[in-house]
Amino acid sequence: MRFKCILLTFLFFMIQSSRANICSPCNETTCPPILFGCGSYRAIDPCGCCEHCARGNMEPCGGKNWEIGYCNRDLQCMAITGKGLVQIPMIGICKAPPEGEDELPEKFCFHGGCDIIEEKCVCESKLCDYTRKFQFSDITECNKARVKQYCANVTCPEVKPIPCPSDSELTSPYTPQGDCCPKVPSFCTCDFQRCNKSCPNGRRKIIIRESEAVPGRCCDKFLCLL
Numbered sequence: 001m002r003f004k005c006i007l008l009t010f011l012f013f014m015i016q017s018s019r020a021n022i023c024s025p026c027n028e029t030t031c032p033p034i035l036f037g038c039g040s041y042r043a044i045d046p047c048g049c050c051e052h053c054a055r056g057n058m059e060p061c062g063g064k065n066w067e068i069g070y071c072n073r074d075l076q077c078m079a080i081t082g083k084g085l086v087q088i089p090m091i092g093i094c095k096a097p098p099e100g101e102d103e104l105p106e107k108f109c110f111h112g113g114c115d116i117i118e119e120k121c122v123c124e125s126k127l128c129d130y131t132r133k134f135q136f137s138d139i140t141e142c143n144k145a146r147v148k149q150y151c152a153n154v155t156c157p158e159v160k161p162i163p164c165p166s167d168s169e170l171t172s173p174y175t176p177q178g179d180c181c182p183k184v185p186s187f188c189t190c191d192f193q194r195c196n197k198s199c200p201n202g203r204r205k206i207i208i209r210e211s212e213a214v215p216g217r218c219c220d221k222f223l224c225l226l
Helices: 002-020 139-151
Strands: 042-044 051-053 060-062 076-078 091-095 111-117 120-127 168-170 188-190 204-209 221-225
Touching (some): 111 139
Antiparallel strands (some): 042 051, 060 091, 076 091
16 A cells, blocks of 8 residues: 555656646747847747747746746756756756756757748758858848848839928838838928927917918917017
């Protein structure tokens, strides 16, 4: 009976341990947004679901489905205490393994990049061959270059300079991502911050003409009387 209890306890901890490194399906995983680009490389988490800004030396990593991120090249996501790799959903720290223990049992590759091939961006990721050279580090940079390359041969309609009255501002044109020519042109529009709205102290404001909110007649016209 005692042997059975010990065996059941052992199996329980084995199951819990194996579950610790099980990833949720990618369609059930919410990837963290990369809003401001990455100051370093990008890393694909070991679950293969999300791209992260690679975590640097002594920065946290791991978490449920690696939501905290994975480490930059030459670093491992190691347990906060001890010498082993972290077991998700626990949080670890990115650092170099102890001397003499470079070959840890798990090592994840995240080298990747993109090339322009036949006017399209073709990307690869999770490569271990760090000698593989790419034209661009990620799909964003590749698409920018691809559009620039394509637009070099496109002539947009000529747009003549628009002089705006002193009470107005010329807006910026809008070109959708991937297009070469502006879809929305520039306009003169009222800049109400340029309007004088008050009289000096001790003088009364007498409106002569109210603002029509159109360039050239954006502001109230008034007199300042004693």
